[in-house]
Amino acid sequence: MANLDIELITPSLRPQYQAMLDRNPGQTEFHQAVHEVLISLEPLVGKKPEYTDLAILDRVIEPERQIMFRVPWADDAGNVHVNRGFRIEFNSALGPYKGGLRFHPSVNLSIIKFLGFEQIFKNALTGLPIGGGKGGSDFDPKGRSDAEIMRFCQSFMTELQRHIGPDTDVPAGDIGVGGREIGYLFGQYKRIRNRFDAGVLTGKGLTWGGSQVRTEATGYGLVFFAQEMLAAAGTSFEGRTCVVSGSGNVAIYAIEKLQQLGAKVLACSDSSGYVVDENGIDVALLKDVKEVRRGRIADYAAERSSARVVTDGSIWDVPCDVALPCATQNELHQDDARTLVKNGVILVAEGANMPTTPEAIDVLQGAGVLYAPGKASNAGGVATSALEMQQNSGRTSWTFDVAEKRLHEIMVDIHRQCLDTAAEYGKPGDYVAGANLAGFIKVADAMVAHGLI
Numbered sequence: 001m002a003n004l005d006i007e008l009i010t011p012s013l014r015p016q017y018q019a020m021l022d023r024n025p026g027q028t029e030f031h032q033a034v035h036e037v038l039i040s041l042e043p044l045v046g047k048k049p050e051y052t053d054l055a056i057l058d059r060v061i062e063p064e065r066q067i068m069f070r071v072p073w074a075d076d077a078g079n080v081h082v083n084r085g086f087r088i089e090f091n092s093a094l095g096p097y098k099g100g101l102r103f104h105p106s107v108n109l110s111i112i113k114f115l116g117f118e119q120i121f122k123n124a125l126t127g128l129p130i131g132g133g134k135g136g137s138d139f140d141p142k143g144r145s146d147a148e149i150m151r152f153c154q155s156f157m158t159e160l161q162r163h164i165g166p167d168t169d170v171p172a173g174d175i176g177v178g179g180r181e182i183g184y185l186f187g188q189y190k191r192i193r194n195r196f197d198a199g200v201l202t203g204k205g206l207t208w209g210g211s212q213v214r215t216e217a218t219g220y221g222l223v224f225f226a227q228e229m230l231a232a233a234g235t236s237f238e239g240r241t242c243v244v245s246g247s248g249n250v251a252i253y254a255i256e257k258l259q260q261l262g263a264k265v266l267a268c269s270d271s272s273g274y275v276v277d278e279n280g281i282d283v284a285l286l287k288d289v290k291e292v293r294r295g296r297i298a299d300y301a302a303e304r305s306s307a308r309v310v311t312d313g314s315i316w317d318v319p320c321d322v323a324l325p326c327a328t329q330n331e332l333h334q335d336d337a338r339t340l341v342k343n344g345v346i347l348v349a350e351g352a353n354m355p356t357t358p359e360a361i362d363v364l365q366g367a368g369v370l371y372a373p374g375k376a377s378n379a380g381g382v383a384t385s386a387l388e389m390q391q392n393s394g395r396t397s398w399t400f401d402v403a404e405k406r407l408h409e410i411m412v413d414i415h416r417q418c419l420d421t422a423a424e425y426g427k428p429g430d431y432v433a434g435a436n437l438a439g440f441i442k443v444a445d446a447m448v449a450h451g452l453i
């Protein structure tokens, strides 16, 4: 459990935090995400009376709409299952609700709300016209056949379709939702609505409205962001050792880009353990094991003589210069941070959403490690989703190089916003303060313009 001491929040913002706690009992991940943002907002106190007059903070913390629904489906043996579906339409001040869908057995209202809340500020940082939302289900895709995945997606979309649209709410992927699932979801939406609304989902296949670089975007964008952090500190990835947790969409393309920039990636993981590969992770083999065969991380080590699997302990025990957590929330704890610091880590940037616990962040920042929060460093995925929407609206598609160049520009811009805003509010070099303040101010100013709604 994270330490969410209310005393860490500036006194005038504590009533909002307390009201959020009282209204959302037990939603610990949501509490954690709100706690971090409220701490960062301290420099605004007394400076923006219009935010207070219009109760901006109280309204930002309360989702505009929360949808929960039943998802019944039958497995291949004819057994009926009932899952729960979620879509949290959190904030539409800057554009249609935008954010991914997560299919994982751990999904609950708290997790979807923390993800939706973070998404508001992340999307604001991209500079593109997208509001914040998130959805998903406690469905466990592991071990399910293609036919079962298809039936689940169809049942999920049969309900979700009435709530979404290209100018209303635009879902995409997240944990457990990739190209295959987006295909089944899009097919069912198209059938029920009788509209080829390409812009209703992002992460689509390249022949039916998808964008180049969307698959790679979160991992590539993360590495572009970290490259800027290193450059600002007068160094680079050349010859650096890296550890990347996870081995899904974000991790795979982070590893690929790290290697393109001259770094060596020593380890990656899944929920069953991690692999250490002294020769550097072979991305082609990793893609084959994970994207094609949908196998386990041990299958990678079984085919690579330079690699070994570790099924106990933590991937953060592997000494490295750069650590990129790319699996899930609260996966890097205080002890892990201490180990990383002891082993000489210089940079930690989040590919996952909220992977580092507040105590671990304190350890990293206290030791002078460069640290980037996910809402800044993993924004490349949703940014490229917004570029996909842009291409869909223009009924056009860009080349890989054009899309990658746009992604790179956006990540450089987010990095600059974080540092400029942090400096402006007296927190030089603090990427957490910079990201939260820059994202919040953009959303708050739009909410002021829209009046009390």
Ligand code: NDP
Pocket: 173, 174, 175, 176, 177, 218, 246, 247, 248, 249, 250, 251, 269, 270, 271, 272, 326, 327, 328, 329, 351, 352, 353, 378, 379, 381, 382
């Ligand atoms: P994937 O489903 O492709 O991969 C997830 C990876 O993380 C898998 O290796 C998985 O292992 C591991 N993992 C998931 N849950 C756990 C857990 N509870 N404990 C240990 N390992 C776990 O998801 P993505 O790569 O898309 O997402 C990874 C993270 O990045 C998430 O936090 C997501 O919210 C975030 N993110 C994703 C974006 C995107 O565009 N996809 C954009 C921005 C952020 P296993 O297979 O064993 O479960």
Ligand code: 2IT
Pocket: 098, 099, 100, 101, 119, 122, 170, 171, 172, 173, 174, 202, 353, 378, 379, 381, 382, 383, 385
């Ligand atoms: O957390 C995230 O930003 C995502 N899962 C991507 C969301 C999107 O709409 O592309």
